[in-house]
Amino acid sequence: MTIQQLRYAVAISEAGSLNKASEILYVAQPSLTSSMQELEKELGITVFSRSGRGVTLTNDGVEFIHYARQVLQQYDGLLEKFGKNGARKKKFGISTQHYSFAVKSFVELVERFGMEEYEFAIRETRTKDVIDDVFTGKSEIGILYLSDFNRKPLEKIMNANQLEFHPLTQCEAYVYLRKGHPLAERTVIRFDDLAPYPCLSFEQGDSGSFYYAEEILSTADYTRTIKATDRATMLNLMVGLNGYTLCSGVICEELNGTDYVAVPFEADEDAIGKRMEIGYITKKNMILSSMAQLYIEELDRYLKRYKEEHA
Helix, strand or coil: CCHHHHHHHHHHHHCCHHHHHHHCCCCCCHHHHHHHHHHHHHHCCCEEECCEEEEECCCCHHHHHHHHHHHHHHHHHHHHCCCCCCCEEEEEEEEEECCHHCCCCCCCHHHHHCCCCCCEEEEEECHHHHHHHHHHHCCEEEEEECCCCCCHHHHHHHHHEEEEEEEEEEECCEEECCCCCCCCCCCCEHHHHHHCCCCCEEECCCCCCCCHHHCCCCCCCCCCEEEEEHHHHHHHHHHCCCCCCCCCCCCHHHHCCCCCCCCEEEEECCCCCCCEEEEEHHHHHHHHHHHHHHHHHHHHHHHHHHHCCCC
16 A cells, blocks of 8 residues: 555545546546555455546545545645655645635645645635534644534534534624614613524534634524525625624724724523533644644734734
8 A cells, every 4th residue: 555545535535536636646547446446456345436427436445535645644744844845735635614714824834835835725615514524534723613502513523523613712792783773773682682583593504513613602582583604694684684693893994994893792691502612623642734724823812912912
């Protein structure tokens, strides 16, 4: 088994077909097919199920690709630290819940280093996918929050997948809405105030547990609710329907514009999970790349500066 074979296997699994993978890798399809057949023979398993529609991973293949990504991440990390600079672009990717500050920190990193040496990827996605992306090695870092409500179930899932959570900041709940909203001038907003307006939340998929909700206090009894899949749609619903969402209060005007405001939310005293702890997840015992470390530093710097400016 070679590093090259591992790269081929991961590329095929992501492309979904040998044709597409051969184009991406600049490798002739017969050579790619031969390399995978040799790999499967050596391993004694079938990694890919082949059909006229392309290739899919077998059950053994899913597990193999997971470990292959880990090996490649570690190998690339060693090359970055000890090897000579090569022509191949390094990869760095993150997966995150829908946080504008995570995108802003990512933008700062890309602008600082450019895209000549690195292939960057950022995935704003569902909570389960954030965890899965880091577990499978698709992303090196995942960003999400924990609270008294979701901490135990999410930590159980992370422990089962050999992931660990690193806290960055703690936040109280805020109501995020457009500046022209009837409640925008309030100094504090309570549940009763929100009853006439739709509560907006990010959809978590058909198998989405309520523990995966991105919004704090997600199990409260909201009179009107609408689910969305992306931040742009949610912002449009805030404008068109006077919708709102509950958030960390850390908003990025550079990306979202100045037409929105975060107002402190006063939850009931007995409400469970009314304080958010935002952080990032990584694989346990994993050597982080220098780019990952710099991104974490940028995140930490941005959050601290934001708190100081809005204290």
